[in-house]
Amino acid sequence: MDPLKHLTQKQIDYCMECGLCTGSCPVSRELSNFSPRQMIKQVLLDLESDLMNGREIWACLSCAACSERCPVEIDFPEFISARRQQARDAGNVPQESHHGVLQTIAGLQTREVNQQRTYWAREAGVFADTGDVFYFVGCLPFFDVTFRYLNLSPLDTARSVLTLLNKMGVEPVISDHERCCGHDALWCGDHSTFRRLAELNLEVIRSSGAKTVVFSCPEGYVTFKKYYPQHVGELPFEVLHMTEFLSRELPNAGVSFQSSSNRTVTYHDPCRLGRLAGVYDPPRQLLESLPDTVLVEMERNRQYALCCGTSAWMECSSCSKAIQVERIEEAGQTGAQTLITACPKCQIHLSCARSAMDSDIEIIDLYAYLAMRLTTE
Amino acid sequence: MASDDQPQILAFVCNWCAYAGADLAGVSRIQYPTGVRLIRLMCTGRVNHGFLLKAFLKGADGLLVSG
Numbered sequence: 001m002d003p004l005k006h007l008t009q010k011q012i013d014y015c016m017e018c019g020l021c022t023g024s025c026p027v028s029r030e031l032s033n034f035s036p037r038q039m040i041k042q043v044l045l046d047l048e049s050d051l052m053n054g055r056e057i058w059a060c061l062s063c064a065a066c067s068e069r070c071p072v073e074i075d076f077p078e079f080i081s082a083r084r085q086q087a088r089d090a091g092n093v094p095q096e097s098h099h100g101v102l103q104t105i106a107g108l109q110t111r112e113v114n115q116q117r118t119y120w121a122r123e124a125g126v127f128a129d130t131g132d133v134f135y136f137v138g139c140l141p142f143f144d145v146t147f148r149y150l151n152l153s154p155l156d157t158a159r160s161v162l163t164l165l166n167k168m169g170v171e172p173v174i175s176d177h178e179r180c181c182g183h184d185a186l187w188c189g190d191h192s193t194f195r196r197l198a199e200l201n202l203e204v205i206r207s208s209g210a211k212t213v214v215f216s217c218p219e220g221y222v223t224f225k226k227y228y229p230q231h232v233g234e235l236p237f238e239v240l241h242m243t244e245f246l247s248r249e250l251p252n253a254g255v256s257f258q259s260s261s262n263r264t265v266t267y268h269d270p271c272r273l274g275r276l277a278g279v280y281d282p283p284r285q286l287l288e289s290l291p292d293t294v295l296v297e298m299e300r301n302r303q304y305a306l307c308c309g310t311s312a313w314m315e316c317s318s319c320s321k322a323i324q325v326e327r328i329e330e331a332g333q334t335g336a337q338t339l340i341t342a343c344p345k346c347q348i349h350l351s352c353a354r355s356a357m358d359s360d361i362e363i364i365d366l367y368a369y370l371a372m373r374l375t376t377e
Numbered sequence: 378m379a380s381d382d383q384p385q386i387l388a389f390v391c392n393w394c395a396y397a398g399a400d401l402a403g404v405s406r407i408q409y410p411t412g413v414r415l416i417r418l419m420c421t422g423r424v425n426h427g428f429l430l431k432a433f434l435k436g437a438d439g440l441l442v443s444g
Contacts, residue, residue, distance in 0.1 A: 099427025107434045 012079060014072040015040050021066035021076060026307055027059055030319035034059050036066045036076050043079075052087045058094040058315050062187055063271040063307035077276070084189030094188055094314035098146060102313045103188060105142050106180040110196040117141050117176045120155050125162040127174040134210035134237075135161065135172035136201075136224075138217040139180055143344055150351050154344045160371035161216045161242060167374065168253040173208045181220040183272075186227060187312035198232045205237060216242045216367055218273035218343045225277060241273065242367065243282035243342065251289070256375040259292035265369075266296050266336035268327065268350070269305035270343035283342050283366055290373055296334040298327075306330065308346040309353070324353030332361050342366045383412040384438040389428065391421045391444025398443075413441075420444065 021036035022028045028035055034056050042051045051057055062077035070076070087093075096103050109115075117137065121127050127135070143154035165172050182197035205213060215221035221241045228235055265287060273279045280302045287295045300306050309323035310316045328350060331339040339361050341347040351363050364372075390396040396417045402409065418424065421444030432440055 099425045101427045101430050104427065104430040104434050108430070 011074055012040050012043060015044065015074060016072060017041070018071060020069045020071065021074075024065045024069050026063065026065060026309075026323050027061060027319055030322050031059060036060070040074065040076075040079070043083075048083075051083060052090055053092055057084060057087050057092070059319070061271070061307045061309070061311045063311070064275040065271075065304075065307065068275050068303050081187060081189075084187070085191050086189075088189035094312075096188075097310070097313045097316040101146060102139070102142065103184060103190075105139075106182070106185055106197065107193055109179040110193055110200070115176050115178075117178055118174050120144075120159060121162055121174050124159040125166040126171045127162065128171050129173060129175070130209050131171065131173045132209075132211045133165075133170055133172045134205055134208055134213045135165065135174050136178065136181070136213050136215045136217075136220050137174060138178075138215070138220045138344075140217070140344060143348065147348050150348065150355065152348060152351055154348070154365075156368045157216055157344060157365045160365070160367040163371045163374070164246065164250075164255070164367065167255045168249055170249075172214070173210055175204050175208060177204045179204070181217075181223045183219040183223045183227075184312040184314075186223065188314060191231075194227075195231055198228050202228075202232065202235070210237055212238045212240055212245075214240050214242050214245045218270045218277065218279075219345070222272045222277045241277070241279055241282070243273075243279060243286060246370075247282040247285045247289075250286070257290045257370070257373045258375045259290075260373055263292050264294045264296060264334075264336045265338040265340050266298055266331050266334045267301075267340045267342075267366075268298070268308070268331065268346055269302060270341070270346050271305070271307050271311075273342055274305055275303055283340075286366070286370065287340065290370075296336050298330045298334055300330065308341075308343075308349040310345075310349050320349070321353055321356075324349055325357060328354055328357060328359055328361065332359055336361065338362045338364055338369070340364060340366050340369055383410060385436060386410075386413045386439045386441060387432045387437040388413055388415050388441040388443060389421060389424050390415050390417055390441075392417055392419050393444075395421075395443035412438075418444070 017037065019037050025036055039051055039056060060080045062080060064077050067074060067076045137158050140154045140158045147154060179197045179200045182194035185193040225239045267283060267287060284295060287293060306327045309320035341363060347363060347365050354363060390399060399415060421442055424442055429440055
């Protein structure tokens with residue numbers, strides 16, 4: 001028996017049917033027939049086929065708001081993830097967003113492909129082919145092409161990160177041969193694509209000789225930190241999120257920031273960085289270290305933060321939009337002029353919802369905001 | 378089936394022009410490579426970038442959108 005399945009099966013036996021999961025779930029509030037508690041109960045009562053054939057298995061955001069509060073610590077995202085692969089094998093597949101292009105792009109990266117992943121970096125700064133620090137850029141070059149219609153340039157995140165690293169005297173490795181981290185394949189139940197991508201990435205990083213791999217994307221970070229060891233074994237390098245790296249290294253790097261007109265900011269915790277990886281303080285420390293900057297918290301913050309409404313580029317629906325609108329309104333209520341996100345997908349999803357809303361709040365990526373505030377000589 | 382050394386070309390063709398053209402080519406007994414496969418659409422406006430990428434994922438060597 002699959003050890004993961006055994007563990008989850010054993011773990012869900014502890015369910016006391018308190019319903020805190022369904023009460024905490026942002027999807028359950030919008031879709032009345034979606035209930036984490038009921039899904040656990042279905043499996044306990046051997047009605048697993050109902051779960052396998054239904055649409056609900058794909059509606060979960062895997063945001064972990066439920067498991068954060070579960071008194072018996074059932075890892076609901078893990079429970080869902082294990083069953084999604086079985087559902088896919090049985091022919092129950094998710095409704096992919098954006099015509100499925102992002103899943104297809106990930107699939108193409110399991111092959112021998114010539115990618116031009118570093119074209120932006122040649123203009124943005126200095127990088128190397130080998131070295132101690134590897135900057136894992138992730139899907140940003142692909143998002144940059146896909147989401148132009150939202151007037152967003154997700155590559156600004158990567159450019160800002162490279163600018164910051166160069167200012168600190170770090171010339172990171174950036175590679176054309178990097179692959180998608182496999183996060184979306186994993187959460188879409190496509191474990192074979194996930195494993196292949198993981199193997200290829202480990203090969204690329206190994207050949208660069210890096211001892212530390214830094215991520216600006218929370219999904220890449222949590223996938224390497226939590227899911228790569230589970231699926232492909234222990235990693236021979238240190239995995240750090242860029243906010244951890246910057247909050248540790250920036251204070252001693254002699255980099256200074258200037259004040260700005262948009263000074264009151266609020267921070268949206270991405271679920272991958274917060275609840276799944278437990279990184280809450282480093283991004284806040286970075287924002288608070290900027291001169292004349294006031295960080296105001298939204299009503300639901302840290303482990304109670306609301307998800308951005310969609311995950312793994314699938315099942316985007318009116319439910320996703322309702323969650324996004326709720327989050328933007330919550331940000332507006334803080335009185336902040338700027339909503340800072342630390343995840344490219346949160347930025348894309350919230351910007352998409354905001355484009356149809358009457359809201360003045362600006363949505364800026366954390367690294368773009370930091371780079372914007374760098375002291376100009 | 379086409380032989381392995383022949384490129385596999387997937388063609389998205391419009392019912393009202395390119396498909397009619399391919400049909401006329403057939404009626405006129407004009408040969409074209411067997412590696413070309415046609416997908417007939419009522420309008421090539423139906424094609425989106427998802428179709429094109431997926432064709433490459435499924436093993437196409439080249440694509441033709443004609444309409």
